[in-house]
Amino acid sequence: MLAAAWPLVLAPLDCTMPVVFTPDFMQALATENPVLGAPLAAMAEFYARFYRSHLGIGGCVPHDVMALSWLTVPGA
Numbered sequence: 001m002l003a004a005a006w007p008l009v010l011a012p013l014d015c016t017m018p019v020v021f022t023p024d025f026m027q028a029l030a031t032e033n034p035v036l037g038a039p040l041a042a043m044a045e046f047y048a049r050f051y052r053s054h055l056g057i058g059g060c061v062p063h064d065v066m067a068l069s070w071l072t073v074p075g076a
Helices: 024-033 038-053 061-073
Strands: none
Touching: 024 038
C-alpha cells in the first residue's frame, strides 16, 4: 500500500497532535494579517469547537498545515 515509485514521507497524527493553534494565536494571526489571517481564524473556529468537544483540546490542531510545511521546508 505504501509502495511507490517516488519517495514517501508520512506525517502521522501522533506527530501533529502536540501542535495546537490556540484561540489567542489565531486572534493574533487575524490581527497581524487581516486579509489572510482573519478568514483562517474564522475557519479554525469550526475545528476548535470539534477538538474542544471531542478531545478537550483548547484550540485547533493543524494536521494538514504541518504536512504542507514539510513540503516547503523539508527537514525543518
